[in-house]
Amino acid sequence: MSARVGVRVRVPAKVNVQLSVGAARPDGFHDLANIFLAVGLHDEVTVTPADELRVTCEGPDADQVPLDRTNLAARAALALAARHGIDPRVHIHIAKDIPVAGGMAGGSADGAGALLACDVLWQLNSSQRELLDICAELGSDVPFSLLGGAALGVGRGEQLTPLDVGGTFHWVFAVADGGLSTPAVFREFDRLAEAEGAGLHAPVADPALLAALRKGDVAALSSTLSNDLQRAALSLRPSLADTLAAGTAAGAVAALVSGSGPTTAFLTEDQETATQVAKALTASGTCRTARVAQSPAAGATVV
Numbered sequence: 001m002s003a004r005v006g007v008r009v010r011v012p013a014k015v016n017v018q019l020s021v022g023a024a025r026p027d028g029f030h031d032l033a034n035i036f037l038a039v040g041l042h043d044e045v046t047v048t049p050a051d052e053l054r055v056t057c058e059g060p061d062a063d064q065v066p067l068d069r070t071n072l073a074a075r076a077a078l079a080l081a082a083r084h085g086i087d088p089r090v091h092i093h094i095a096k097d098i099p100v101a102g103g104m105a106g107g108s109a110d111g112a113g114a115l116l117a118c119d120v121l122w123q124l125n126s127s128q129r130e131l132l133d134i135c136a137e138l139g140s141d142v143p144f145s146l147l148g149g150a151a152l153g154v155g156r157g158e159q160l161t162p163l164d165v166g167g168t169f170h171w172v173f174a175v176a177d178g179g180l181s182t183p184a185v186f187r188e189f190d191r192l193a194e195a196e197g198a199g200l201h202a203p204v205a206d207p208a209l210l211a212a213l214r215k216g217d218v219a220a221l222s223s224t225l226s227n228d229l230q231r232a233a234l235s236l237r238p239s240l241a242d243t244l245a246a247g248t249a250a251g252a253v254a255a256l257v258s259g260s261g262p263t264t265a266f267l268t269e270d271q272e273t274a275t276q277v278a279k280a281l282t283a284s285g286t287c288r289t290a291r292v293a294q295s296p297a298a299g300a301t302v303v
Ligand code: ATP
Pocket: 064, 065, 066, 070, 071, 072, 073, 094, 099, 100, 101, 102, 103, 104, 105, 106, 107, 108, 110, 111, 141, 179, 180, 182, 259, 260, 261
């Protein structure tokens, strides 16, 4: 089939500017208050008619991406096809630029991207609500990848309320060698909480952080960033403390672990400082590579 009949979708990575974790629920998930911000690092997902469902992937981390039906992009195509009684004969190609297993929702991005691409390819015209419902079945972070911008996620993170962002934020992301498993980080969070015997707070969005986003106020955002999973990620990967220190020493106004890590995120005052911090982080030898990106970024978009 000609590539011209394919549909290509661009999907952003995310950083959690607040990740507030409550107690584990009977279903094993944790109640969260999660403030997502989409950042301008993207995967591109292209779907093309084919004889059978097939997934291919290119990019620096491509060898870590499963190409079978466990790939979130394949699962998205299968879920949409099942709802509409369609045979999902598509080739899904992922051009991967989002670090794999980095706490930046790369797999979720591919799920949302494939879902939108298949919806367009099969001319289903699903509403955003219908697509968001399928996204929530695929994973807690998938609805946000579709939506982009900024949003508060509650429940296990999948119940979203879009948020206003009044300016551009400049970030540096330090990509670590190897990934961290999100379930393993949550298990470590539970272990640390139990060992301390401290009661867990009910997760709520920080009003000061919401106001900082609304105003586009970098200084206010820098003093309100928080990630309850950071301690667990550092406990599993103590060397991340060196990366956080290197970025702060280089001029970042704030540093935190992105989601479940091991990617670390650095907020900077402007683009120029971001470039300097990225250079210093790369030179520090405390990460594999450092990437500059801005937020907010648009959600899944057909290109
Ligand atoms: P999150 O931030 O949502 O917790 P993450 O960014 O830490 O996720 P992902 O890059 O989404 O992690 O990958 C987690 C695991 O999911 C990978 O190790 C891989 O086995 C699996 N996976 C399934 N589909 C994909 C995909 N399309 N891209 C990357 N990983 C995928």
